[in-house]
Amino acid sequence: MLYRLIFSVVWVALVTGCTSLPEDIEPVSELDLKEYQGTWYEIARLDHSFERGLTHVTAEYSINDDGSFTVINRGYSREEGSWQEAEGHAVPVEGGPAGHLKVSFFGPFYASYVVFRLDDSYQTAYVTGYNREYLWLLSRTPEVSEETLAEFRAVAREKGFDLQELVIVDQGTKPVRRADDPS
Template structure:
């Protein structure tokens, strides 16, 4: 009976090591340097490989505002299930990592868990952006307007694919 805690601990350590060693992908490239202050404001989610809460998002908008301490107050609002569905909001807080050129943030939804958030591309006018993660599990194509030209959309999908994402999982967000 005394060895059970040690066996469980060994099992957890072995499982964690196995998860880390297999299928490791390189860090996602960044758009560094990013002018974080220019990045602030509203961004409409044009398409994404969604996280669980976003699977049925409509009219999705991510808004960023600098807090006095330099962190980023984020408000993610969307309609659930339909254009006129109930409005949902989330309020994660972003922290710009000092070594990421403004393009790498930690996004905290629940303390103490922080998620990687990488601005992989932003156009020169800060009108369109691609945000991703090194795990290639989630990605967001966003713009300052609720719609972008189809040619722009197709070009961004090619960029997302070049970043290593399975674009068959990409979902356009109805705006």
């Protein structure tokens, strides 16, 4: 019985901790999910294991009838010579600001997806997770201006992100799919 109680407390702490907001990061107060859906190109990210080495990374968001999103993340692994794809599910955090969503790629386990900056025309978005180890610059186009990238870096530093491991994602000429590549 004590083991179950401890497990339950730890599990709740992990789940709620992973869907919380980083301190002093405010999600956007307005987010039109219909405008947000579609393809976003990953321009820059903090390096982390689940995307390490991937180029040509995109995220495709489509709204489901229940108001949730289907998320398809896709990137090319030069090391493996193939496309990698992950399908997930995202929903707004109940009672949270519009820009605070939670996303799951592993069943019932969710993590924060926090849109903390979004231009009025939905062309660029700054996204983080539940802490400052996660950061993405997303764009509707595969390239952005140096000014856009410089502004992203400045805002990220101001918000307390360590940019030493910032990866600028190669979105150049897409790799050709090999005939034996099932993806």
